[in-house]
Amino acid sequence: MELYSGYINKLVDELAALPGIGNKSAQRLAFHLIGMPEAKVRRLANSMIEAKANVRYCSKCFTLTDSDLCPICSKANRNHRLIMVVENSRDLAAYEKTGKFEGVYHVLHGAISPMTGIGPGDIKIKELVERCADDVDEVILATNSSLEGETTAMYISKLLKPMGIKVTRIASGVPVGGDLEYIDEVTLTRALDGRVEI
Numbered sequence: 001m002e003l004y005s006g007y008i009n010k011l012v013d014e015l016a017a018l019p020g021i022g023n024k025s026a027q028r029l030a031f032h033l034i035g036m037p038e039a040k041v042r043r044l045a046n047s048m049i050e051a052k053a054n055v056r057y058c059s060k061c062f063t064l065t066d067s068d069l070c071p072i073c074s075k076a077n078r079n080h081r082l083i084m085v086v087e088n089s090r091d092l093a094a095y096e097k098t099g100k101f102e103g104v105y106h107v108l109h110g111a112i113s114p115m116t117g118i119g120p121g122d123i124k125i126k127e128l129v130e131r132c133a134d135d136v137d138e139v140i141l142a143t144n145s146s147l148e149g150e151t152t153a154m155y156i157s158k159l160l161k162p163m164g165i166k167v168t169r170i171a172s173g174v175p176v177g178g179d180l181e182y183i184d185e186v187t188l189t190r191a192l193d194g195r196v197e198i
């Protein structure tokens, strides 16, 4: 027997399909939305549609942004010869929050994971190698210290080193399997300062 009407069920199903939202939370959110003033619901729905329509990848570093170049890539006072490679835009934000990094980033949008069938061609590695054909002094590999993150770092290092580029890996201190976005700024700064050439 269906507990709720078709419209409510549909909304609950859509919300439950989002990451980190179970069926109970989806129900709670659905009822909350239904109880909200219509203008507020419209504003929320529009912000989702507008973000989807207007947010794209930066043509240089592939982070999510509103324009062709993201604010970091368009800044002249950043060191564009120093590139930090991260797995996603959330990791970029975590490093950016430390305010200690003067270089630019490259967002891979994932990590190599043979277990789940994600190969080098599925993430932005080719684009990184293309960027490195320009003047680049150092590439800092700041992928997570999970098996996937380490595999990805090794793979990239093997591609870039023959090009004569200095390749470094952020220091451990970032716990194994640790997700960069949850690690505090002091630890991130320490990991960056203690990076070693590989």
Ligand code: ZN
Binding pocket: 058, 059, 060, 061, 062, 063, 069, 070, 071, 072, 073, 074
């Ligand atoms: Zn960018």
